[in-house]
Amino acid sequence: MLNRNSSNFQIQVVNTDVQRKAFLDFPLKVYKNDPYWVQPLRRNTIKELAHNSPFRVYGQLQQFIAVYEVSGETLGRIVAAINQRLIEKEGETIGLFGYFECVENFTVAQALLERACEWLRDQGMTRVRGPIDLSTHNNCMFLVDGFDSPPMMMMPYNPPYYPKFMEQSGWQKVKNAYAYDFLLDSSLSTKFKKGYHIACKSGITFRPINTKGEGFEQDCRSIYHLFNNSFANSWSSTPRTEEEFMVEAKSLKQLVDPDVFPIAEYNGKIIGFSMGLPDYNIALKHVNGKLDWLGILKFLWYRRQINQGRVIAITSLPQYRSKMVPLGLIYLTMQGGIKKGKPYKRSELSWVWEDNCSSRKLIESAGGKIYKTYQIYEKLL
Structure with missing residues (x-):
């Protein structure tokens, strides 16, 4: 846990090169001693959030960081996003949050989530869903069970306290997803x-x-x-x-x-x-x-x-x-x-929504065993 006075921080809009670097560097602090974390390719994150990225054609986003006032140390990050394709598909003004990382301090996490929600509310959104990094084709979901092994390629990973912070903040789990393990022998x-x-x-x-x-x-x-x-x-x-x-x-x-x-x-x-x-x-x-x-x-x-x-x-x-x-x-x-x-020696089939019964039945009949569980959350604005 963060030992400093948890009120001595501020949420900043990411506008400068210094802030963008702090945003990109921050996960290194969270996962410094984690044996399972695999650092995403930095260039991919830069491309996804760039002003000329394909997402900008049909969406908008805002990056935020939490910064300790005394030293300027980064304590967390988040991105609020609006994906117009998702709004058109679901017929509801749903905003997204993603790229969430935070020190183990609930006050900081709550402030980041609330700032993202505030921005989305100002853009006319009535509901927020996440974590989704702009779309489900990118990184999405929080791992909630199965922290005892590394993630496979293009799968999410996070500290166990993230889901706890979501529940503590009043977010509701809206959907589970599973990763299945296959032993090839x-x-x-x-x-x-x-x-x-x-x-x-x-x-x-x-x-x-x-x-x-x-x-x-x-x-x-x-x-x-x-x-x-x-x-x-x-x-x-x-x-x-x-x-x-x-x-x-x-x-x-x-x-x-x-x-x-x-x-x-x-x-x-x-x-x-x-x-x-x-x-x-x-x-x-x-x-x-x-x-x-x-x-x-x-x-x-x-x-x-x-x-x-x-x-x-x-x-x-x-x-x-x-x-x-x-x-x-x-x-x-x-x-x-x-x-x-x-x-x-083994393979993973992932991810499969909990209510995709036909696929789950087929996978389980092939010998697949659930070994990791993920969640996405929602909240009314």
Whole structure:
């Protein structure tokens, strides 16, 4: 806990380069002695919050920091944001808060949350939801259970006191999400192999994602349209532009392992995919948030230690689910993971909303076990 007089701080609007640096540097204080935290790439946070970022086309945001008055020491940070696409989708003036980090002091946390709410209220918002870093395609949710292991790539992590502060501040949990753990040395139910053969007999073909040249771009554009179609009704999610999607896809291109990224096709058209990626957090943990020349060398060295992966999404067009395409994709992803020479010992499928009963049933029948729980909160303004 902070030993200083907790009233001797102020919440500042982030306007200057000095304040922006303090905002970016602050998580290093919170997680200084945490063995599990993986520092996000600094350049990614800068791009997301930049004045020329894609988000600024359809949204607005304001950064804040909490600063100790005597020394100028940073005590916390938060971003209030308005995503017009989310407002249009849900038909309600919902604001967001995200990028939240704070010392273990409730008074500071409450002041940051209240300042974000005040800004959102002034912009005409009537409800606030979070933590969501601008959209659910970025970092979102607080971890509430499963603090005994590191996060896999592109998954949130936070101190255990964050959820406690939310409850203490009167925020209401609005949705849980789960991460499932798979041990790859356990056998998969025979129904998945049967499902794969049924899909093949129905005219479905399977192949790995292309990872080179024009083939990669064509696959990614098809996956983009399929992703938007499949997840159009996903709670609190808004579609990205094709340009936004392709920028992220190209940034992940060198990380893709095609053996755990199968694609399903019918008559040459992509109708399903399973998006598995190696857990590059194992290597990123050693680069301290910077992929400069030294960071790249460290990344290349430590990536050899990667022995697990994350399955981000498994989906198919609705009309092909009766042809057992999802079962076939799960079967091929698992087979690719245990292929001779592969290093994977376990995988995570994340994240899955608590009320996504059909997906949860399928995952659990494949042997997945919930090992981490996350929450998103809401509050009326």
